[in-house]
Ligand SMILES: NC(=O)c1ccc[n+]([C@@H]2O[C@H](COP(=O)([O-])OP(=O)(O)OC[C@H]3O[C@@H](n4cnc5c(N)ncnc54)[C@H](OP(=O)(O)O)[C@@H]3O)[C@@H](O)[C@H]2O)c1
């Protein structure tokens with residue numbers, strides 16, 4: 309089978325289509341004919357050599373978390389799915405025995421890690437991590453859900469939002485940003501989002517963003533948000549200086565949930581502002597399989613329409629990463645092997 313492997317960690321030019329043996333299912337495993345695999349900034353960090361998870365000793369490396377397709381074969385002990393089922397993978401890898409696996413939420417697992425391997429014609433996965441799709445949900449749509457939408461869903465959960473709340477989403481145009489807006493709208497929240505691109509913000513307004521602010525300078529953004537309102541929650545996937553900005557902007561008792569570091573891994577915050585304002589900063593990573601099942605259900609009910617910028621063949625995988633690197637996408641980029 310063909311895979312889009314990372315053969316060098318130098319950016320999109322490090323993607324090479326290579327031949328690998330077709331996988332066989334072991335116990336509790338299934339083989340998926342991959343019809344769609346969305347890419348994420350997480351894959352791009354790896355491809356750019358900016359991830360602690362993978363280094364040159366691991367090459368060639370097949371990334372790709374967000375797998376959807378048809379079950380081709382199952383190994384011994386699999387009862388949840390059978391060949392022919394249309395499925396989407398929850399990319400959580402958990403130990404199944406620690407306190408968090410037993411009590412939940414499972415994404416807090418002490419040994420938590422992520423599945424990789426979807427940028428390929430076939431993927432070998434744990435069968436109990438598959439969510440069977442209803443007939444009305446296409447695999448090409450479902451592939452957009454796992455990483456971006458699960459993460460956004462869990463962030464909104466952790467932000468403890470109420471229907472009258474306003475949420476501030478810096479960097480609103482990418483996978484997680486768009487997912488935050490769409491899910492916040494479903495909850496009836498008011499949304500404020502930022503981008504460097506006026507054209508991309510126009511598209512976000514069409515998707516339901518209430519207040520679009522163009523810019524990247526934190527001081528300018530601070531004034532622009534304050535002119536609108538005082539946010540009750542901040543959904544922050546950028547990190548860096550946007551973290552200090554988020555704390556500054558939050559209402560008394562407000563919550564900022566952080567899941568990423570695109571704009572930097574460090575930030576200075578005003579400690580007195582934090583404690584005198586009863587504000588909270590909350591870390592969050594991915595979501596739970598139950599949340600993915602709920603997202604599939606929202607798509608089935610036509611309440612949620614995941615935003616997909618473009619589809620790419622397996623051979624065009626490098627182009628998909630170039631599009632992400634150049635910040636040209638609104639929402640998701642999906643490879644269809
Ligand atoms: N912890 C988790 O479980 C988890 C899960 C998913 C994602 N994440 C993290 O969340 C972040 C977003 O992921 P994604 O897949 O949604 O990425 P993405 O689609 O590439 O996000 C694009 C967004 O980021 C903004 N952006 C890009 N570079 C920027 C920079 N240098 N400064 C300010 N804004 C910048 C873009 O702004 P413009 O509109 O101005 O171009 C755009 O709004 C990543 O850091 C990722 O690792 C974490």
Ligand SMILES: [Zn+2]
Pocket residue numbers: 402403404405406407408409417418419420
């Ligand atoms: Zn565990």
